[in-house]
Amino acid sequence: MSPTSPRPSAAQENLVRQAGRALARHGLVHAYGHCSMRLDQGHFLVSPAKPLGLVGDEDSCSVVPLEGPLPDGVLGEVRIHREIYRRRPEVGGVVRSMPPRVMTLGTARITPKPRHGFGSYFAPQPPLWDDPQLLRDDVQAAALAEQMAAARAIVMRGNGAVTAGGSLEEAVVLTWYLEDAAxxxxxxxxxxIAEGGVILGEAEVAQRATWSGAILDRMWAYLTTPQR
Incomplete structure (x- = not known):
């Protein structure tokens, strides 16, 4: 962390670690995947460079600037987070995940349509990044962020997905929603029954894709609480 970088609070580091462990617990990441939260207009905090299910309380997250090179030890695909934060000031959290059904559909160049409530958050459907290769340079990461535009998620052909939310909690919940839509x-x-199935219309989507009624809070609690 450079002298000009913000120092994250213990609560912020704990939140990133908690989010990563929740993603792992529900099978949305495995050996690969990462998550982050915005710290300020010029920096974000990303999860440790290890399998998220193995992240311990002693593992430090990394502060990443939106300008300049990635800090040492930060995974190459964290460039995707950086490019999204650069373009979308409303985004407070990003998740790079490997949801199984999203992965399966993506290999066939299919992204889920809004057939039920959780799918409505991605209407009319998530865009497809039609390239199975890892994104480890700035040009590719910028192109993916441009294609994602204002969408809440983008599916990567045979390579998982990226979700973006107003907070890290929202991005994690959206990752679960995306997998359920898939x-x-x-x-x-x-x-x-897909061809004859009902697709939610514009008015239905506008009404259903809501966070009111503690919808976000309840799903976040479900995802982050170990099952008894």
Whole structure:
């Protein structure tokens, strides 16, 4: 961390670690995946460069500036987070994940349509980054962020997904929603009912894709509380 970088609070570091462990607990990441939260207009805090399910309370997160090179020890694909934060001041959290059903559909160049409530948050459907390679240079990361534009998620062909939310909590919840939308899409196609199935209309999406009624808080609590 450079002398001009903000020093994250213990609560902020704990939040990033908690988010990473929640993603791992629910099978949304495995050996690969990372998450981050915005600290200020010029910096964000990213999870440790290790499998998120193995992150301990002693593992430090890294402060990443929006300008200049990535700090030593930060994973190459964290460039994706940086490019999203640069373009979207409303974004407070980013998750790079490997959800199984999202991955399966992505190999066929399919992204889920809004067939149920959770899918409505991504209407009309997430864009597809049609390249299975890792993104480890600034040009590719910038191109993905440009294609994602204002969407809440982008699916990467055979390579997982990226979600962006107003907070890290929101980005984590959106990752779970995206995987559930992919589950419904997959199962509807497997059952042969997708073509005749109902897709939520614009008005239905506008009403359903809401955070009111503690929807975000309840899902965050579910994802971050170890099951008994």
């Amino acid at each position: 589950r419904v899409e997959f199962e509807a196609r497997a059952a042969g």
